Amino acid sequence: MSYAEKMKNEWFGNVRGDILSGIVVALALIPEAIAFSIIAGVDPMVGLYAAFCIAVVIAFVGGRPGMISGATGAMALLMVTLVADHGLEYLLAATILTGIIQVLFGVFKLASVMKFVPRSVMIGFVNALAILIFTAQLQHFVGETWIMYSLVALTLAIIYILPKFTKAVPSPLVAIIIVSVLAIAMNMGVRTVGDMGTLPATLPMFALPNIPLTFETLMIILPYSLALAMVGLLESLLTASIVDDMTDTGSDKNKESRGQGIANMVTGCFGGMAGCAMIGQAVINVKSGGRGRLSSLVAGVFLMFLILVLGGLVVQIPMAALVGVMIMVSVSTFDWSSLKNIHRVPRTDALVMVVTVGTVVYTHDLSKGVFAGVLLSAIFFAAKISKVNVESHFDKKASRLTYSIHGQLFFASVTELIEKVEFETKAKEVVIDLSNAHLWDDSAVGAIDKMESKFEKRGAKVYITGLNKESSVLMDKIGGLSKASGH
Amino acid sequence: MFNKILLAVDGSEHADRATDKAIALARLSKNATVELLYVVDGNKSKSDVLKYGDSDTASFKRKEMLKAYEAKLYNKSVAYETTILHGSAAQTIIEHANKGQYDCLVMGSRGRNEFQTFLLGGVSHKVMKHVKAPIMLVK
Incomplete structure (x- = not known):
């Protein structure tokens, strides 16, 4: 196959499936992008701009057609202290620097460095991510009434029971619509997305971050950018492997690293936060029939379209509905089979997984957990191999x-x-x-x-x-x- | 009678017993062939890639897993071929079964517990409803 034929196939080989799945993904992306913005401590628009920019850019420059990237929980969790201490402009600068680091990773073909991350650390990473997304929801319960609790319960009930009857529409979306209508119609006065930040119905605009270009600035953002770049690539390459496996096709991991970098550089220039590939959304996309680059483009464009048209309604979504969706996201992110098999894997592997999870939950930093896990694995390896x-x-x-x-x-x-x-x-x-x-x-x-x-x-x-x-x-x-x- | 048998397996004990029954059916006629079918669904992809590192290793491990079934068929001198497909378990089995001219589909009643069946629905239930060929469901 020539390059032109390959590109044509990656773009237009599955038009119908890609458009439909792209729409499904766009609907599923909105609540997550908003919720991850709230976790990071920025306006919902920052996550939505990120989801739009990253999905669109990755459609063109990504190495794994059919994979969905956007604002993610793993990345949002890494930004919390940067946003709290220095504000949004520093986050945007860190996002651009993250992109530069990731492009360098791709250019120097360092995707293979990921093989030094043992599988038990990867499992710990995913489980820790799930736990953090869950615990990030707990703050929304503080000082709330039973009305809010029951709305969360209703959201979860719809999410899990609706698919038994129909799978045509994503059940989290239906849950959000029903709960929102209920809350507005009955004037419940519960907290809404609008209370968490503004949501102007405008397209993202190009603007470089407004920060002093000094060495001091660099020293503030560099540690965050390094962690973001590493965690972003880790989750992206893991997701790429999962999509490889689901579709039984191969992908270019170094091209994906470069693509993630370019996407983050662009996002930072358009007021979005750093993101990466999303395991859950990629799985939804493939399950809904998405295979090609078109699916990611449609997801991004349709998401922006919805926000521009329906922005006024989006701010009225009760936080309870969003919390319900995020609980579902954390449950499906967790690798439950790792718990089921924990007595079967070597004890050192189980310990590495637990230490990775423990470090992340304690430090709220996924990159520290990965570092601790890799270090502990190395020590175990040295201990095992040093028997003479x-x-x-x-x-x-x-x-x-x-x-x-x-x-x-x-x-x-x-x-x-x-x-x-x-x-x-x-x-x-x-x-x-x-x-x-x-x-x-x-x-x-x-x-x-x-x-x-x-x-x-x-x-x-x-x-x-x-x-x-x-x-x-x-x-x-x-x-x-x-x-x-x-x- | 049963010349072309489709045997859907999932690595559970039910699938072991289904294999025994498929062999018994195949041995009723002279030229019977068994097609061993394994479907990898999205969640399996995720947990396998996490467990084995990448798609290639995961595929290799699945082929290893299927060798137990192949050995059973081989030992009883039943001609067989192996197919691995990707997609939602029920839907993929249904499409594949209806595409070929099979005399019988043999499968284990799935190893899911009651709570999972409530959430996800039984694979065997959907297959029973939509596959045209006769089905033997092994408990």
Whole structure:
């Protein structure tokens, strides 16, 4: 297939399915974009502009057709303190910088770095995200009446029971409409989206963030941008893999990284907050028949159209309905199968998952959780692989003591190795057999040198045998330095 | 009698027993073939990708999982082929079953608990309603 044919297929290979699913996704995106803006502490418009800009830009530059990106909970949660301490303009600047970092990731083909994030950390990431989205809803219950509680319950009931009868319309949307109509008609006086911020019915306008362009500004936004860039790519590439699997097709992960970056740069210039791919929306899109780039474009454009036309109604949506939808989002984000299988996976993997979740819930920062999880996995890995076995054999006739060493020799395993060797010997010859060992670093070489010199001090002649090629190259390069005699 | 049998499996114990029944049916005629069908739905995609890292590994693990069924068929010298499809379980089974000329569809009654069946609806129930071929539902 030529490039033009490929593009034509990605855009127009599934027009009907893409338009219909795009409309469904646009309807499902609105409540989420508003709710994530509220989590981040900005006006609902910031999340809606982000959803619009990101969905439209990704349609053109993304690497995974059929995937939906927009304002997400994972990203919103990372922005809370930046918005609270410095305000919206700094968030927009951080969004642009996030985009630049992500483009660099894509250009230097660093998508493969994601393989250093173990699967148990990814599962912990998703579960922690679900828990945070849920706990972010709890503040809306404070000081509320039973009217609000029952509206939330009604929203959830409609969301979960309606699909039993029809799947033609997304049930969260129906729930929002019914609950809104009910609240307005009966004049319940509950808090609405309008109480959380303004929602002007205007298209996003191009404007660079109004911030002082100083080194100090950069130092304020850089840590946020790094965390946003990392978490955004993590969730985007995970979502891309899920869409790959659902549609049984491949995707270009580096192109997706660049695309996410471009989308965030554009979003920041148009007053939107940083976003990334959305697992839930992508699954809804594919399930509704969306496969091509057109679905993302339709979702973005239709969302903006609805907001421009219906903006006056959107502000009247009760917060209770939004809270109900977000509870549903958190329940479906959580990877329940990981709980069901927790007794079956290795205990260290389960612990890594729990620590990832615990760190995120404690710090409210997904990037810190991922960091803690990766670090703990690395420690467990080093502990597992640093087991060394030493077998000794003494040949009386030749007065030859043979040590065969099994395992990986590196900084973490050499202490154990030295402890396992008995240096008090009267043997004339000592053979260190390394045919089942691999030397990885200078600590390993140092340990072998140390063994050699200790035995030689006791008057034994030392032979080292069975070095594999890599190990002997390492040995030649740095070996013998710590020992006076040499060979 | 039953020459072309479609066997839908999901990795549950019910599917194990359904496989035994499909073999018994196939052995009634000389040239019977069994088509082993496994459908990956959206939620399965999500949890498998989380569990195995990427789509390729997930696909590999699914083929591994199906080997148990293939071995059963092979050991009883039943000719078989394997199909893996992606989509909503009930809908995909229905479409695939109605597209081919199958003499019988054999499947396990699903391993969902009552609460899940209440929320999601039974796959076997929908399949029973919409598949044209005769169906054997194995408990």
